[in-house]
Each structure stands twice: as C-alpha cells, then as structure tokens.
Amino acid sequence: AATTGFKVDGSIIINSGGAREETGVVASIQAGVSLTLAANLTNTHTAVQADAVAQRVFLNADVAVLGPVEMLLPETGSFVRYVVSKKTIYSDESGSWRQMNDSAGAAYVHAAQSVTKSSMTLADGGGFFGLDGANKIQRHMGGADLEVQMDNGNAYVDAGGTAQTITGTWGTAYSNLETLHGRLLFNNGNSTVEYTDVNQPWDLAGGGNFPCSGKVLAIKNHVPQFGDSLAAIIYLGTGVGWEFTTDLVSANTIQGSPPPMNLNLVVSSKNWIIYMSADGGLYGITGNRVINLGRRFKAQDASSGPLDTIHLGNTLSIGNAAYNIKKEQAIFLISDSASGDPNLTLVLDFHQGEPFLNEPLLSFESHVRCLSWSGQDYVGMGITRDGFIGIRSGGTMWTMETGASDYGATAIDTEWFSPMMDGGAPINPKNVLTWFGRALRSGNWSLQIDFLLDRDTVSAKSVSFDMGIGASVYGTDVYGTGTYSGGGLVKHAEDIDLIAEVFQIKISHGMAGENFNITNFNQRYNILAEER
Incomplete structure (x- = not known):
C-alpha cells in the first residue's frame, strides 16, 4: 500500500x-x-x-473557526482561500486544500491549539491572521508556507521585496485585526487598539495605542460604496457601545448605541455596518446614525419571534455572519438552543434598496426584507469566485445558493409566512376573496399555499400552485382553479372564500432540486361590517 x-x-x-x-x-x-x-x-x-x-x-478533532475567506494577494496576483481552525490554517491556492506550512516548511499548527476567535485582513501585499490564545499574528504572501510570525526582531520582507526587521513589543491573542491607510490595527480583547506606522505593518515601534471607552469586541474598516478610501472610517464596537475614528487620534462616541455581540456577527454592506447586538438585536450603523433593522424579527408577545427565542450564550460561541454581495443579503447564523451548531438563519435582504441616511423606519422597512430560514448549521460562510460557500464544523464545505439541494441529495423544506393581515381593522371580520399568484416557470412540480385564520397554525384551506406550463383548467363550477402560462410566468388564481378577523398566507415546498421563484401575489378581501 x-x-x-x-x-x-x-x-x-x-x-x-x-x-x-x-x-x-x-x-x-x-x-x-x-x-x-x-x-x-x-x-x-x-x-x-x-x-x-x-x-x-x-x-483529527479539528474545528473550523473562520472562513472560507477568499483574498487576492497583490504580491502574487493569485486568489487564495483560507480557513482558520482550532489547530491550524488551511489554504487553497490552486484548486485543492492543504494544511499550511510554517516558515521553515514544516506542517503549521498554532502555538496554542485551542483557537476560538480569529480574523483576517489584507496589508502590504499579503494576508494577516489574528488568533486568540497564546498565538502570534501570522502572515502569508503566497505559496505553501507562512512567513515568520509577527514578533520583535523577526525578519520581514515587504511587498516591494525589501528586507525589514519587525520592531516593537508584540503580544499574543490579537484576534481582532484590521487595516487603515496601510497601518495594521489589532486588539487582544482589552480596551486599547494598537497600530503600526503608516504603510509599515512591521513597525510597531513607530505606531501607537488608541484607547477606547470599553473592552473592544469588534474593529471594522468601512467606506461607503464609491467613497474615497482616504475617508475610511474605523468603527470600534466596545462593551459600552460604538465609537468611530478616521485618524486614530480622536474618537466619536455614538451615545446609546447597542454594543455588538462579537466580531463574527458584524458585516459590511454597500453603505452600512450591520451587526447583531449583545442583547440579540440587529442594527445598522453609518457615520453616527444607528438604525434598528431587526425589529420585525421580534413578535408582539416578546416570545415567539426569531429574535425572541435566540440563545445568547450559544450564539455568542458559534454565531457567524456574512454579506452575500451578489444577492445583497446580510446573513446571520444563530442558535435558539443551549448547545450545538447554528440552527436558525436570519436574513436582511437589501435587493430593493438599502436605507438612505435619515430615512424613517416605516419607510425603509417597506423595502428591507426580513427573512427567517432554518437548517443552516454552517460555522462559517464566505463569498468566492465559485459562489457562496458554507463550512460545517468538521471541515465539510458546501456551495450555497445552488437551489433546494444545497446539502447534496438531502431535501430542504422551504416555507414562507406572510405578515399577519388585518386590513387596518383588527376587530372587523374580513371576507378573504380571490388569491392571485405569479411565479417564474421552473418545472413540473407544485407549491402548496395555505391560509391560516385568526392566528391559528392549522391550515383552513390549501391551494396547489403548479410551477410548470399548463393550459387553462376549468374543472368545477367555481372559477378559480385555472393555471395559465404566458411569457416567462406561470399564473394562478383561486377563490378562497373564507372569513376571519386576521389571516396569514404560508407558502411551502419540500422537494430537493425543485426550485421556485415567486415574483408576486395579490390577495383580495373585503372588510365586513361590525356585527350588531
């Protein structure tokens, strides 16, 4: 053998x-x-x-902590994917994954093989890795080997090929990494951000310290879409709220801003920093403006909404988030259980437009969609040239957004609930009339449309909506059982004829590989007179 x-x-x-x-x-x-x-x-x-x-x-027994993260290394011009784990760092530069080597060419493992927090950033032509525990900052410039770790007196070759010497007193546990104007910024969980000299990430002696109001939980560099990189803002999420700086000299505190849960649950969209707060809310920040994006994930009874049931302790440990730039969605993987991997996915969909500065809440809620998904047990996600990739704790990767079979042959149940609809008259009965649906043609299968009355969870009536091409069907004396196709759409109409004070529509589907795309639906109803 x-x-x-x-x-x-x-x-x-x-x-x-x-x-x-x-x-x-x-x-x-x-x-x-x-x-x-x-x-x-x-x-x-x-x-x-x-x-x-x-x-x-x-x-063996390794656990993914961060990634997959894809970077374009300016030094080599190559795209490299990375995964940071409990024990080591893995990379894929040429189509196959490998455990990285240290600077001497031996298989690299962390000095402390119990990493639970990590971050990555790009500076001086290479990638930098921040790790918690008794671990130094690592650097990669391409190939199978890491560079010499960041520590005083170690050799350093900059992006131009000039030999330098690392200066300053470098500690360990710098799990928060970021860059600003060529400076390397890092923090080990205390209230001070350390930074190197401008465009010299090896020169800590020429840098300095930036004090924050509280323990630093997240550092994020953000430039609004099409903005000038020289106007970049460093957002600092601390245990007492958020502050920001543009020069590492003076800080601007956002009074009353909810603190973030951790770095893994902070993402950047086109114009906003979007994050999960320590108390389980979803917020957006730009400049000194903070908006509540997750209000609709909470129910009026304060117990049945997705953000009402979140387990804060386990989500702090295993929660993670990513921004899907292709679909313009901020995706948060959280848990409502005391242990285990993520089991609930909350999505803020900005496809119809992000909030603009000072836009009223009721206005931006009309175009920022809140989506609740289940079954996403990834411990990390990342956008790559091959698509949106999720990684499970044991290292298995899946290409997401590939349809209803993202787990191979395992069927994924899909369901969507409309808001509760009371027509603005909650105590008046409504006569639920004809339902109209429109979808893109996708195949010879059907969706199930259920109508739930007066906040019940049991369907009062079900309708089958064919996703394929068919002729008109008039099979009963009641109009409403017709399925039509025209252009790229399939169309359906159904006479519902139910009465309720409040009603809700559920769309469901549970077949692997059978996709659907609802373009719109319309539900007609009449508000009836009050009973005497």
Missing part, C-alpha cells in the same frame, strides 16, 4: 466514494507497507476497498 502523503493523527477516508465509505484516524505508519488506525472500523473492507484511501485535509 502507498503510504506517502499520510501523517500520524491525520484523518483518512476508506473506500472513498463507495458504499462502505468511512473515516479513520492514523495511529502509526509502516512506510510503504500499511497504515495502523487508532480505532476499529465499522465496516469490513476488501483489499481493494481498503486501498481506496484518501487523505482528509482536516486534522
């Missing part, structure tokens, strides 16, 4: 792609002869199956 390329404590896949595929962990290697595994396998394998072994890139 070939044993090259394997290592002790590495995970392997036996019978890869076969019916008896399973994972083992290498305990020892008999060079050119065999691999000894740390535990017995579940299946019995033939010699052929046993030799069908593939090396898993992820180390």
Whole structure:
C-alpha cells in the first residue's frame, strides 16, 4: 500500500466514494507497507476497498473557526482561500486544500491549539491572521508556507521585496485585526487598539495605542460604496457601545448605541455596518446614525419571534455572519438552543434598496426584507469566485445558493409566512376573496399555499400552485382553479372564500432540486361590517 502523503493523527477516508465509505484516524505508519488506525472500523473492507484511501485535509478533532475567506494577494496576483481552525490554517491556492506550512516548511499548527476567535485582513501585499490564545499574528504572501510570525526582531520582507526587521513589543491573542491607510490595527480583547506606522505593518515601534471607552469586541474598516478610501472610517464596537475614528487620534462616541455581540456577527454592506447586538438585536450603523433593522424579527408577545427565542450564550460561541454581495443579503447564523451548531438563519435582504441616511423606519422597512430560514448549521460562510460557500464544523464545505439541494441529495423544506393581515381593522371580520399568484416557470412540480385564520397554525384551506406550463383548467363550477402560462410566468388564481378577523398566507415546498421563484401575489378581501 502507498503510504506517502499520510501523517500520524491525520484523518483518512476508506473506500472513498463507495458504499462502505468511512473515516479513520492514523495511529502509526509502516512506510510503504500499511497504515495502523487508532480505532476499529465499522465496516469490513476488501483489499481493494481498503486501498481506496484518501487523505482528509482536516486534522483529527479539528474545528473550523473562520472562513472560507477568499483574498487576492497583490504580491502574487493569485486568489487564495483560507480557513482558520482550532489547530491550524488551511489554504487553497490552486484548486485543492492543504494544511499550511510554517516558515521553515514544516506542517503549521498554532502555538496554542485551542483557537476560538480569529480574523483576517489584507496589508502590504499579503494576508494577516489574528488568533486568540497564546498565538502570534501570522502572515502569508503566497505559496505553501507562512512567513515568520509577527514578533520583535523577526525578519520581514515587504511587498516591494525589501528586507525589514519587525520592531516593537508584540503580544499574543490579537484576534481582532484590521487595516487603515496601510497601518495594521489589532486588539487582544482589552480596551486599547494598537497600530503600526503608516504603510509599515512591521513597525510597531513607530505606531501607537488608541484607547477606547470599553473592552473592544469588534474593529471594522468601512467606506461607503464609491467613497474615497482616504475617508475610511474605523468603527470600534466596545462593551459600552460604538465609537468611530478616521485618524486614530480622536474618537466619536455614538451615545446609546447597542454594543455588538462579537466580531463574527458584524458585516459590511454597500453603505452600512450591520451587526447583531449583545442583547440579540440587529442594527445598522453609518457615520453616527444607528438604525434598528431587526425589529420585525421580534413578535408582539416578546416570545415567539426569531429574535425572541435566540440563545445568547450559544450564539455568542458559534454565531457567524456574512454579506452575500451578489444577492445583497446580510446573513446571520444563530442558535435558539443551549448547545450545538447554528440552527436558525436570519436574513436582511437589501435587493430593493438599502436605507438612505435619515430615512424613517416605516419607510425603509417597506423595502428591507426580513427573512427567517432554518437548517443552516454552517460555522462559517464566505463569498468566492465559485459562489457562496458554507463550512460545517468538521471541515465539510458546501456551495450555497445552488437551489433546494444545497446539502447534496438531502431535501430542504422551504416555507414562507406572510405578515399577519388585518386590513387596518383588527376587530372587523374580513371576507378573504380571490388569491392571485405569479411565479417564474421552473418545472413540473407544485407549491402548496395555505391560509391560516385568526392566528391559528392549522391550515383552513390549501391551494396547489403548479410551477410548470399548463393550459387553462376549468374543472368545477367555481372559477378559480385555472393555471395559465404566458411569457416567462406561470399564473394562478383561486377563490378562497373564507372569513376571519386576521389571516396569514404560508407558502411551502419540500422537494430537493425543485426550485421556485415567486415574483408576486395579490390577495383580495373585503372588510365586513361590525356585527350588531
């Protein structure tokens, strides 16, 4: 058996792609002869199956912490994807993932292999990695090897190829990294942000310290769309709220701003910093303006909305967020359970336009959509040239936004609830009349449309909405069972004929690979007179 390329404590896949595929962990290697595994396998394998072994890139018992993050390294002109984990850093520069090497060419592992927080930034032609615990800042300029870690006296070659020497007193646990005008900014969770000299991220002695009002939880550089990078703003999320600076000399405090939960739950859209607060709200910041974007994720009873049920402790540990630039969505993966990976996804959809400065709440809520999804157990997400990628805790990656089968052959239930509709007259009964639906043609399958009355969860009437092409059908004496197609649309109308004080519409679908795209629907109703 070939044993090259394997290592002790590495995970392997036996019978890869076969019916008896399973994972083992290498305990020892008999060079050119065999691999000894740390535990017995579940299946019995033939010699052929046993030799069908593939090396898993992820180390045994490793856990993804950050990523995937894709960067264009100016030094090499190459796009590189990174994943930071509990034990090491993985990269993909040429189509295959690998564990990175240290500056001496040996397999890199963190000095403290218990990383739970990390961030990345781009400066001086390369990528910088901030890690919590007893770990120094790492740097990558391309290839399989990391550079020498950031510490006083170590050698440093800048983007122009000039040899430099790292200066200043560098500590550890700098999990918050950012850049401003070529300076490297970093913080280890205290109330001080350290920074290097302008355009010299190796020169900490020529930099300084910037005191904040409280413990720093997040650092974010933001320039509004099409803005001048020289007018960049550094937003500092602290335990007592947000402040911002443009020069690392004076700070502007946003009085009353809710503090962020952590760095992993802060993203940038075109014109806003969007974040989850420590108390489980969703807010946006631009300049000194703070707006509440997540109000509609909370219910009037303060117990049944997605943000009412959030488990703050577990979300603090495993929650993460990303901005999908293609769909203009800020996506937050959170948990309503005391343990485990994320199980709930909240989305702020800006496809119909972001809020403009000083726009009233009721105005921007008419075009900023709040979407609640489930089943997203990714511990990290990132936009790449190949699409939007999610990574699960064990290192498995999935290409998201590929339809209803983002988990391979596993069916994903899809459902959407309309707002509660009372017509502005909550105590008057309504006669729910004809429902009209429009969707893009997608295939020979159907959506289920349910009508829920008076806040009940049981459907009072169900309608099937065909997503394919069909002729008009008039199968009963009551008009409303017709399915039409014209142009790129399928159209449906149904006479609902129900009476309720308040009603809600549910759209659901549960078949893998069968997508749908609702363009609009219209529900007609009459408000009836008060009973005497």
